[in-house]
Amino acid sequence: MTQLAFAHPFQALSLSFKHAPLEVREQLALNEGECHQLLRTLHQELNLSDLLVLSTCQRTEVYYAARTDRNEEIRQALGQLKNCLIGPGWERYFDVLPDATAAAHHLFAVSLGLEARVLGDSQIIGQVKQAYNWSVRAQAAGPFLHRLLHSVFAAHKRVQAVTSFRCGTASVSSAAVELVAELTAHLPVPRVLVVGLGSIGTDLCRQLTARHPFGHVSLCNRTHAKAAALADAYGLHLVAFEALSAALRETDVVISAITCPQAFFTTRLVAETMEPGSRKLFVDLSVPRSVAPAVARLPGVTLYNIDAIRAKTSAALQQRQATVPQVRAIIAQHLSELHTWSQLLQVSPLIHRLKNHLELLRQQELNRYGKHLSPAEIVLLDATTRSLMQKVLKRQVLQLKLWCQRDSPRPLAAGLTALFDLGSQLTF
Structure with a gap:
């Protein structure tokens, strides 16, 4: 990691798959409304600034600026929002990024896919952009966060343009599709049903048609119009939400990407759709889980949740791994x-x-000598002194920028403060 030392009090708290199991992450996963609510609480009640609340299937993270450690208050606010008691034992599930250097580097790595379960996962950058837009609308983003996020987006574009880090289709959805293809290879025409058409569900449609031309793929979603549009775009079958139970009986594979606070596919629902001697594969990509874990105990049912889907060792992933040094350099x-x-x-x-000090001196001298000059001479003197002041300032500002690049603006700042009698020196 870079050894740069930022003076800004930016930090972060992260709950991710690296330290927190699925049963913990799903308790603290946030939907869109909950992200907005947490933003308001942290901004208005805790007075935190430069706020970013990021919640995906693999992580829930809060980035913020504060002069002191506010992580415990953030954990408690998160627990209250989710009606989850977060005790001292939960600290081991969280990563603390205690300063701007660590927090900014982590956000870059997360956004570009270096911290993803599937290396280079391309879905996370869209989720970061969405989280940033929420922060902007909540007026919780300060100058540092604005600049940081635009730097992240610029780095993302460079990675796409000059590296092969995003080559191939390795992502959570593509890994799920590869898994399904592997487990249904013995079926001549596997029947696949995708339920839930958020960002992951939408990407699944593309993956199912582009990489593995399954014989029969159906879509089902609470919002009929979205399912109909995707079915038409990819040439897939459409199942009305009211007809879901009947469709389950005719399906070999169910890939669930539903966003819901509790399991949608209960043991009772699944058991009612299982024919004697039939077999069914469930792939649950939701956090919180949308398929009850007990479903796996039903005869003929195989269940994979998001943590059980391993990253496929493919040429695309190997190529991505080889370009990691380039990404880190960017x-x-x-x-x-x-x-x-x-x-x-x-x-x-x-x-x-x-600038204000020099302008005040300039105005005082103009007032002092202007009364002895003609209007034309005053205009000329004003232009001359303004030009002279700008040239003096340009030189000093340029030197400040050069000293900032050397990570040592204090000596020059102190000298300028004393030389021009500008009052108390800045706190760095």
């Missing part, structure tokens, strides 16, 4: 640029004070 460059900008942000009040 991240390092964007972090360096962000660091320079953040240093300039720290000295910008000094620059404004210097």
Whole structure:
């Protein structure tokens, strides 16, 4: 990791698959409304700024700016929102990114897919953009978060343009499709039913038709119009939500990407759709889980949840692994640029004070000598002194920027403060 030291008090709290099992993550997974509610609570009640709330099937994370550690308060706010008692033993499930260097680097790595269960997962960047838009609408994003996220998006574009890190279709949905293809290879025409058409469900449709031309794929969603549009776009069959139980009887594979607070596919529902001697594969990509774990105990049923879907060792993944150093180099460059900008942000009040100080002196001298000059001479003197002041400022600001790039603006800032008698020095 880069050794840059940011002065900004940015930090993060992360709950992810790396330390938290699925049964923990699903208790704290947030839907869109809950993300908005947590944003409001943290911003308005805890007075946190530069807020980003990110919740996916693999992680729930909060990025924020504060001079002190507010992680315990954030954990409790999250627990209250989800009606989940978070005790001391839960701390082991969370990663703490205690400073801006660690938190910014982590957000880059998460957004670009380096921290994904499936390396280079392309869905996460869209989820980060959505979380950023929520923060902006809630007026919880400050200058540092704005700049950080735009740096992340720029790095994402560079990774796509100059590396092969995003080549292939390795993602959670593609891994699920590969798993289904492997487990149904013995069936001449496997019948697949996709239930739930969020971002993962939509990507599943593309994967099922593009990579593995299954003989019969059906879609079912509570919102009929969305299912109809996707079915038409990909040439798939459409199942009305009211006819789901009947469709289950005729299906070999059910891939569930439903967003719901509790299991939709209960043991009773599945048992009622199982014919004697039949076999059925359930792939649950939802967090919280949409297929009750007890379903796996029903005769003839095989169940895989999102943690059980292994990343397929494919040529695409091997190629991505080989380009990881390139991706890390791109991240390092964007972090360096962000660091320079953040240093300039720290000295910008000094620059404004210097500009105001020189402008005040200029106006005083214009008033002093202007009464002895003609209107034309006053205009000329005003233009001359303004130009001179801008040239002086340009040189000093340029030097400040150069010193910021060397990570040492303090000496020059102190010198300028003393030289021009600008008052108390900035706190870096």
